Amino acid sequence: MPELFHLPFCPLSRFVRLALGEYGVDVRLIEERPWDRREAFLILNPAGTLPVLRDDDGRAVPGASLVAEYLDEAIGETLGDRRLLPVEIDERIEVRRLMAWFFDKFYDEVAGPLVVERIDKRMMTLAQGGGPPDMTTIRAAKANIKYHLQYIGWLLRGRNWLAGERLTYADIAAAAQLSSVDYLGDVPWHEDEAAKQWYAKMKSRPSFRPILADAMAGMPASPTYADLDF
Amino acid sequence: MPELFHLPFCPLSRFVRLALGEYGVDVRLIEERPWDRREAFLILNPAGTLPVLRDDDGRAVPGASLVAEYLDEAIGETLGDRRLLPVEIDERIEVRRLMAWFFDKFYDEVAGPLVVERIDKRMMTLAQGGGPPDMTTIRAAKANIKYHLQYIGWLLRGRNWLAGERLTYADIAAAAQLSSVDYLGDVPWHEDEAAKQWYAKMKSRPSFRPILADAMAGMPASPTYADLDF
Numbered sequence: 521m522p523e524l525f526h527l528p529f530c531p532l533s534r535f536v537r538l539a540l541g542e543y544g545v546d547v548r549l550i551e552e553r554p555w556d557r558r559e560a561f562l563i564l565n566p567a568g569t570l571p572v573l574r575d576d577d578g579r580a581v582p583g584a585s586l587v588a589e590y591l592d593e594a595i596g597e598t599l600g601d602r603r604l605l606p607v608e609i610d611e612r613i614e615v616r617r618l619m620a621w622f623f624d625k626f627y628d629e630v631a632g633p634l635v636v637e638r639i640d641k642r643m644m645t646l647a648q649g650g651g652p653p654d655m656t657t658i659r660a661a662k663a664n665i666k667y668h669l670q671y672i673g674w675l676l677r678g679r680n681w682l683a684g685e686r687l688t689y690a691d692i693a694a695a696a697q698l699s700s701v702d703y704l705g706d707v708p709w710h711e712d713e714a715a716k717q718w719y720a721k722m723k724s725r726p727s728f729r730p731i732l733a734d735a736m737a738g739m740p741a742s743p744t745y746a747d748l749d750f
Numbered sequence: 751m752p753e754l755f756h757l758p759f760c761p762l763s764r765f766v767r768l769a770l771g772e773y774g775v776d777v778r779l780i781e782e783r784p785w786d787r788r789e790a791f792l793i794l795n796p797a798g799t800l801p802v803l804r805d806d807d808g809r810a811v812p813g814a815s816l817v818a819e820y821l822d823e824a825i826g827e828t829l830g831d832r833r834l835l836p837v838e839i840d841e842r843i844e845v846r847r848l849m850a851w852f853f854d855k856f857y858d859e860v861a862g863p864l865v866v867e868r869i870d871k872r873m874m875t876l877a878q879g880g881g882p883p884d885m886t887t888i889r890a891a892k893a894n895i896k897y898h899l900q901y902i903g904w905l906l907r908g909r910n911w912l913a914g915e916r917l918t919y920a921d922i923a924a925a926a927q928l929s930s931v932d933y934l935g936d937v938p939w940h941e942d943e944a945a946k947q948w949y950a951k952m953k954s955r956p957s958f959r960p961i962l963a964d965a966m967a968g969m970p971a972s973p974t975y976a977d978l979d980f
């Protein structure tokens with residue numbers, strides 16, 4: 521069985537869990553705290569970042585974006601309609617553009633700072649960067665998320681799914697990021713009704729179930745986190 | 751002819767110029783200052799970042815990594831030995847891992863800060879974030895580059911090129927980043943002889959010529975920038 525080195529609230533790791541879920545691939549989850557800089561982990565991924573997927577041949581695939589490409593190349597052709605990266609060149613560009621949007625831009629501006637400040641820092645020692653959350657960083661991230669929700673809503677006014685007329689990696693990438701922020705209660709869903717409707721649809725997919733069951737001691741999920749009719 | 755929206759010292763734009771050079775594809779270069787947030791540019795790439803390649807069909811491909819995938823899918827199969835993304839799955843993972851290393855990690859830790867502080871800020875208004883360079887940021891980037899040079903050297907002790915036995919996107923990604931830093935004179939080449947030899951080999955490729963001819967008024971290149979025997 522493939523193994524995923526991850527953290528439950530890491531939005532990039534969640535992308536891989538959701539994609540594997542959509543593809544019906546079982547995976548063994550291994551919690552890895554990258555700030556421990558464990559030597560065996562750094563051999564798998566010298567960049568020291570999450571997630572890392574290790575496949576049945578022992579191959580290490582580091583990073584959400586590489587895993588997306590790897591899965592498409594390894595099993596994409598066998599998936600038919602369930603393939604999450606379309607074959608047509610314009611659609612591939614659009615899906616990859618939106619993946620990069622959520623993996624890089626949304627992560628840097630919203631989900632990364634919120635998860636680091638409010639979750640990761642509780643697990644780190646002071647020397648590793650732990651301590652109380654920085655409220656200025658949190659406020660900035662909570663201001664930024666509004667623009668991202670509006671962008672999602674804007675995309676959905678012309679499309680059924682984020683990249684076009686069917687579910688793709690773009691939806692998975694966006695939903696993975698939002699789900700981590702939603703656990704913290706920091707998604708202002710009232711800002712955009714179309715974005716909210718789309719996320720309700722994502723949340724009710726079977727691939728989402730394990731994500732909605734994640735919990736952290738001492739920090740319960742927001743009241744509507746696992747609620748399909750939030 | 752395809753068009754590239756770029757800046758001459760943007761390391762990610764340089765990757766695209768070098769890749770197109772290796773593939774023998776002519777391109778029209780269009781200087782774009784992303785901090786102007788020009789509306790027509792934001793339509794091409796809502797993220798507002800460089801580079802953006804517009805192909806002959808008017809298709810916009812934003813970002814170095816997307817351009818790499820796009821070129822491979824559009825013309826890769828016609829290129830034989832000159833293809834910069836190998837076809838074998840382990841090699842693809844390794845090339846993409848190293849592209850991500852240089853596009854994300856090296857850019858964030860070294861080339862991005864140096865180019866922003868020392869070049870971009872000279873072109874920006876105060877309201878856009880212009881002004882004198884922040885010396886703390888520059889010092890941090892100059893400390894970080896040593897570890898990256900050592901990592902390049904370490905890779906080259908087991909391989910002829912960064913990702914294996916032949917030239918790939920990994921070499922282009924690394925050389926593009928280093929070239930921008932080298933213009934500023936901030937690469938401590940004495941730190942690693944293998945890295946230096948490899949870069950000398952990269953620099954002497956015909957695809958590098960236009961890059962070595964780039965110059966900025968009021969900020970001349972470091973003495974050895976265009977010197978093939980530096």
